[in-house]
Amino acid sequence: MIKKLETNKKMGELLQEYYIRGLFEDYRAWITSGGPVEFLYSMGVYPVYPENHAALIGAAKEGVNYASISEGDGYSQDLCSYVRCDIGAIISGNSPVGGLPVPSFLVSANNICNTVVKWYEILSRTYDVPLFLLDIPFIRKEMKENYIDYVESQMYDLIKFISTITGRDFDEDEFYKTAVLSIKGIKSYEEVLRMGAHKPSPLTCFDAFINMAPIVCLRGTEAPINFYEGMKAELDERVKNGIGAVDNEEVRLLWDNIPIWYGLRWLADFFAEHNACLVADTYTNAWTFFGDLDLNNPIRGMAQAYSPIYLNIGIERMAEVVNKLIDIYDIDGVVMHSNRSCKPYSFSQYELQKMLDVPSVIIDADQTDYRVFSQAQIETRLEAFLEMLR
Amino acid sequence: MKEGLYRKIGYFCTFTPKELIHAAGFTPIRLLADNTPINRANAYIQNYCCSQVKGCLEKMLNGDLELDGAVFTRSCDSLMRLTDIWELNSNIPVYDLEFPTNIGDKSKGYFLNELLDFKKWLESLNGDEKITFDNLKDSIMLYYDLDKKLDRLYSLNPEYNLAIKALTSNPAIALDEIEKRLNHLNNQSMNEIEKNIDKKKAKILVTGSICPSTDIYEIIQDSGFSIVDDFCTGTRFFKSDAILPEINNMDDAMNFLIQKYFLKAPCPTKHYDNDRRFAYILEKAKDVDGVIFLLVKFCEPHFFDYPQLRKKIEEIGKKTLLLEFELPITSFDQIKLRINAFSEMF
Numbered sequence A: 001m002i003k004k005l006e007t008n009k010k011m012g013e014l015l016q017e018y019y020i021r022g023l024f025e026d027y028r029a030w031i032t033s034g035g036p037v038e039f040l041y042s043m044g045v046y047p048v049y050p051e052n053h054a055a056l057i058g059a060a061k062e063g064v065n066y067a068s069i070s071e072g073d074g075y076s077q078d079l080c081s082y083v084r085c086d087i088g089a090i091i092s093g094n095s096p097v098g099g100l101p102v103p104s105f106l107v108s109a110n111n112i113c114n115t116v117v118k119w120y121e122i123l124s125r126t127y128d129v130p131l132f133l134l135d136i137p138f139i140r141k142e143m144k145e146n147y148i149d150y151v152e153s154q155m156y157d158l159i160k161f162i163s164t165i166t167g168r169d170f171d172e173d174e175f176y177k178t179a180v181l182s183i184k185g186i187k188s189y190e191e192v193l194r195m196g197a198h199k200p201s202p203l204t205c206f207d208a209f210i211n212m213a214p215i216v217c218l219r220g221t222e223a224p225i226n227f228y229e230g231m232k233a234e235l236d237e238r239v240k241n242g243i244g245a246v247d248n249e250e251v252r253l254l255w256d257n258i259p260i261w262y263g264l265r266w267l268a269d270f271f272a273e274h275n276a277c278l279v280a281d282t283y284t285n286a287w288t289f290f291g292d293l294d295l296n297n298p299i300r301g302m303a304q305a306y307s308p309i310y311l312n313i314g315i316e317r318m319a320e321v322v323n324k325l326i327d328i329y330d331i332d333g334v335v336m337h338s339n340r341s342c343k344p345y346s347f348s349q350y351e352l353q354k355m356l357d358v359p360s361v362i363i364d365a366d367q368t369d370y371r372v373f374s375q376a377q378i379e380t381r382l383e384a385f386l387e388m389l390r
Numbered sequence B: 001m002k003e004g005l006y007r008k009i010g011y012f013c014t015f016t017p018k019e020l021i022h023a024a025g026f027t028p029i030r031l032l033a034d035n036t037p038i039n040r041a042n043a044y045i046q047n048y049c050c051s052q053v054k055g056c057l058e059k060m061l062n063g064d065l066e067l068d069g070a071v072f073t074r075s076c077d078s079l080m081r082l083t084d085i086w087e088l089n090s091n092i093p094v095y096d097l098e099f100p101t102n103i104g105d106k107s108k109g110y111f112l113n114e115l116l117d118f119k120k121w122l123e124s125l126n127g128d129e130k131i132t133f134d135n136l137k138d139s140i141m142l143y144y145d146l147d148k149k150l151d152r153l154y155s156l157n158p159e160y161n162l163a164i165k166a167l168t169s170n171p172a173i174a175l176d177e178i179e180k181r182l183n184h185l186n187n188q189s190m191n192e193i194e195k196n197i198d199k200k201k202a203k204i205l206v207t208g209s210i211c212p213s214t215d216i217y218e219i220i221q222d223s224g225f226s227i228v229d230d231f232c233t234g235t236r237f238f239k240s241d242a243i244l245p246e247i248n249n250m251d252d253a254m255n256f257l258i259q260k261y262f263l264k265a266p267c268p269t270k271h272y273d274n275d276r277r278f279a280y281i282l283e284k285a286k287d288v289d290g291v292i293f294l295l296v297k298f299c300e301p302h303f304f305d306y307p308q309l310r311k312k313i314e315e316i317g318k319k320t321l322l323l324e325f326e327l328p329i330t331s332f333d334q335i336k337l338r339i340n341a342f343s344e345m346f
């Protein structure tokens, strides 16, 4: 059986605080998970994360309810279910957390997918608020100077955009402070994730998933630093006492792609029962990318850090990243979630499989829409895979 | 000139500047899925990918494409990933042209640099032979002529196979044929042409990413509609609001290309100020009786636009129909049935 972390409770409190704060702020911007939130925090704008909200709907097993509402409005069932869930929540005016606060403006960065361009255009029409599209070229191979110049120039446009709407000036010192907090948050999150390298691992990727909201939503504030330090202390304790997240850890696995939010518990139990531990994943580790920020020139540094993130690089570079994780965490096998929603994440998998240093298995599902998910089929497939690894 | 070349370069997005490819001595070929059944591609990309991507991949894996290069743009998530899958599994040199998603003054400088890099790549494919100003100017003029004449032909009597020919084969030969058709039409008196245009027919706007099958157009016409199209395999190929300036040097030529592709008929894979694509479609919708969304299954950019666009079109009193298809099209009966039913509403 899975062992729960005390930290999970604190996470709930932190998130609640974060959600409540949103109701009282003057300016709220909806922003994509790969967007440079540091500009918002440093200019006193409260960031709202529709992706996180959709994940929450998925984890509450409400994905199909909300997705169906948007499908009734004409959205195809083949579109990313995060979008379908959130649009369903907007139409119904409800969600497990009572819906999201209305945006003052929108910031979308296409470094995670092209889907968010369309998604945010829809939001912009729905709420009749301005949209800033941060257009980040796909870094398939090298990161050309021209790309960084282009992204950097847009960072200045973004500042002007926020300034015009809020009437607030950009303060370089404030921004610097936010950037420092952001890096610190990422570093402490990274330390938590790296605890998975211990044998046995004191955490599973499910712990990482459940506790990722602070680094996404509160990056650039003090909150994630303290939170992950607390989480790390709890994990240190486990390591000191030789306690693994899974009893009798025999097989060490890496998860690829966004979680199957409605199936977290079931999957966690399944692996624990089979003495297998998902010690890390490519999804949460993706956030550690932002950590390489050049503080000497933070705005250009932002352009450099936000461009080559995991979903915005070519498959060969992705393979390098995954093989590095396989090495760091001493992984025996990779479990790939072929996720109908997320095409940029999933369409690389068949090629990736050929490039990885360890065997891998693909399971078909969706991040929030459980209509395309067959528990029995996945179990059979995973059992065969684990058998093969032993 | 390098020996042993096919002298053909395939491309995937209508926003690829064909003029540069042509000026480098290659025929730009728009790659399109066709009747090839999809088998092998399933081992390289998931089945929830659009059939345009899967179909082209299949043709490449079958060795059916004789190309000196393939040019990709990051227009959608499927194409973005296809670039690597293609490169890893073929000997065809691959280039990804990072056409900006944000179309506007602010991305012009960036795009110019991308174009210059693209030019270098094309030259390297051609044994480092430089693209000369004269060649580029000739190619620009050729395509300008082709665009204008196709536009004229489409306004008189659209012949969908001719646009498809123009984008999948030698443009000079296609131009020749288009000119012949135009001459033929010019020789007919206006009366005769008008006679052929049945005024009682309901006019329909058909919109989507690609429509590589002229059979579908025929079905629509046979159901009693006259067609206005919004496809990369039709109007989006040749329509741009850019006006040809005097082109005296390389800078002029490059600037015109930027202008031309930025002012091209808008596509949902790009982001425009003031919601230009919606405005464009709504403007076109005003002059028709109804709109058919003819969309390739799994084509996200178009499916994301659909619900809000449909609503706005219906708000101005036009009927709409959503038709989803996959390539190869195995049965036209279903499509025929739906279109016939739709035509009865007029």
Ligand code: SF4
Pocket: A051, A080, A081, A082, A083, A112, A113, A114, A115, A116, A258, A341, A342, A343, A344, A345
């Ligand atoms: S396509 Fe993938 S990255 Fe984009 S919003 Fe959906 S889940 Fe997120």
Ligand code: SF4
Pocket: B050, B051, B052, B053, B075, B076, B077, B078, B079, B209, B210, B269, B296, B298, B299, B300, B301, B302
């Ligand atoms: S049909 Fe749509 S999804 Fe497919 S390649 Fe074209 S734009 Fe992309």
